[in-house]
Amino acid sequence: MKTLKIPEATIIRLSVYSRHLTDVDRKGIITTSSGDIADGVGVSPAQVRKDLAYFGEFGTRGVGYNVKDLRQHILRILGLGVDWNVTLVGAGNLGLALCSYKGFRERGFIITSIFDSDPSKVGTMIGNVKVLPIEQLEEVAKQNQTQIGIIAVPSAVAQDIADKLINAGVEAILNFAPVVLNVPPQIELRNVDLAVNLEVLTFNVGAQRF
Amino acid sequence: MKTLKIPEATIIRLSVYSRHLTDVDRKGIITTSSGDIADGVGVSPAQVRKDLAYFGEFGTRGVGYNVKDLRQHILRILGLGVDWNVTLVGAGNLGLALCSYKGFRERGFIITSIFDSDPSKVGTMIGNVKVLPIEQLEEVAKQNQTQIGIIAVPSAVAQDIADKLINAGVEAILNFAPVVLNVPPQIELRNVDLAVNLEVLTFNVGAQRF
Numbered sequence: 543m544k545t546l547k548i549p550e551a552t553i554i555r556l557s558v559y560s561r562h563l564t565d566v567d568r569k570g571i572i573t574t575s576s577g578d579i580a581d582g583v584g585v586s587p588a589q590v591r592k593d594l595a596y597f598g599e600f601g602t603r604g605v606g607y608n609v610k611d612l613r614q615h616i617l618r619i620l621g622l623g624v625d626w627n628v629t630l631v632g633a634g635n636l637g638l639a640l641c642s643y644k645g646f647r648e649r650g651f652i653i654t655s656i657f658d659s660d661p662s663k664v665g666t667m668i669g670n671v672k673v674l675p676i677e678q679l680e681e682v683a684k685q686n687q688t689q690i691g692i693i694a695v696p697s698a699v700a701q702d703i704a705d706k707l708i709n710a711g712v713e714a715i716l717n718f719a720p721v722v723l724n725v726p727p728q729i730e731l732r733n734v735d736l737a738v739n740l741e742v743l744t745f746n747v748g749a750q751r752f
Numbered sequence: 753m754k755t756l757k758i759p760e761a762t763i764i765r766l767s768v769y770s771r772h773l774t775d776v777d778r779k780g781i782i783t784t785s786s787g788d789i790a791d792g793v794g795v796s797p798a799q800v801r802k803d804l805a806y807f808g809e810f811g812t813r814g815v816g817y818n819v820k821d822l823r824q825h826i827l828r829i830l831g832l833g834v835d836w837n838v839t840l841v842g843a844g845n846l847g848l849a850l851c852s853y854k855g856f857r858e859r860g861f862i863i864t865s866i867f868d869s870d871p872s873k874v875g876t877m878i879g880n881v882k883v884l885p886i887e888q889l890e891e892v893a894k895q896n897q898t899q900i901g902i903i904a905v906p907s908a909v910a911q912d913i914a915d916k917l918i919n920a921g922v923e924a925i926l927n928f929a930p931v932v933l934n935v936p937p938q939i940e941l942r943n944v945d946l947a948v949n950l951e952v953l954t955f956n957v958g959a960q961r962f
Contacts, residue, residue: 557951583932621954639845645930645947714953720855730956732949737855739942741767743924744831746940
């Protein structure tokens with residue numbers, strides 16, 4: 543299976559399609575079409591067909607897609623359908639928001655350990671997970687076989703945390719600190735800069751005015 | 753100026769370049785090159801040149817770019833360099849995280865009003881902004897001439913909040929609720945689904961294994 547050339551925008555849309563199919567499945571609907579999916583998520587039917595076509599043949603001409611089958615297939619493509627062991631570093635407001643974010647658990651992302659450097663936070667419980675001191679990060683993440691690390695700490699310490707996560711054997715890092723991190727090529731890194739989202743909006747608002 | 757065909761990925765990279773140029777400018781560096789920018793942000797020099805070329809000619813062959821000029825130019829392209837009046841709806845953990853997010857204010861996104869439906873939150877201060885009851889959203893956002901609304905409320909009420917923001921005259925909405933919102937075509941809408949970021953990572957981890 544050759545997947546490396548697939549545009550990231552397609553992966554993001556697959557993720558959106560699978561959520562929509564989860565809703566449709568809950569309503570007891572058995573079959574759907576690219577047109578229905580397109581309407582449900584706000585893209586064109588051609589886009590839905592093109593995105594799915596990257597991964598082979600789905601559906602039956604004139605009948606459409608079986609909702610459960612298509613949903614399962616997309617989840618497998620996305621590497622879901624199994625639980626992922628996630629370590630969160632940083633128990634500030636953002637960390638707390640991520641812990642209470644229902645979307646993670648629903649999709650199989652389980653935050654199994656949380657670390658912070660603030661002694662007033664260490665030892666407190668977030669949900670059913672105890673906040674541990676940052677000094678234990680490498681040891682505990684290694685023991686837990688953590689696959690994904692989430693960095694929700696200030697920029698100044700983000701690289702140090704990334705290095706510790708990599709030493710502990712994580713395969714992927716989601717970074718919320720607005721700083722460029724250096725990681726080895728085999729580590730999957732994704733930066734979430736919340737202000738960038740606003741800047742795409744203001745660019746588009748500006749473009750409408752020209 | 754025809755800007756509508758510019759890929760969103762280019763806009764996101766311009767945002768990243770401008771942050772890098774801010775850092776470089778603070779260090780007192782006068783000129784830079786596409787190679788330096790590329791090294792600083794982790795893309796290829798050709799990508800930097802291609803992204804900038806969408807917006808005309810920059811720099812001088814053999815001399816490079818003036819750091820301050822290029823930074824200013826990119827900020828103007830992004831619709832920055834002016835302050836944007838932002839209303840936040842939802843003062844939960846995510847809302848609090850967004851309020852304390854330094855990146856917003858630095859880039860000119862000023863949260864001037866905050867609304868919540870929880871009576872225990874209404875009247876409390878977040879920074880120097882008082883949390884107001886959701887019933888006042890339309891009136892206050894209209895008075896403030898709010899341009900951007902941020903939705904950080906549960907999915908079930910997100911559409912209602914979007915409708916209120918649109919009635920109040922916002923031009924753009926950043927939505928953190930994991931639900932598809934219906935908005936008129938002239939409203940710029942951007943959805944931030946935090947789990948999607950993790951799914952792009954797990955897809956890529958999976959793709960490495962094939």
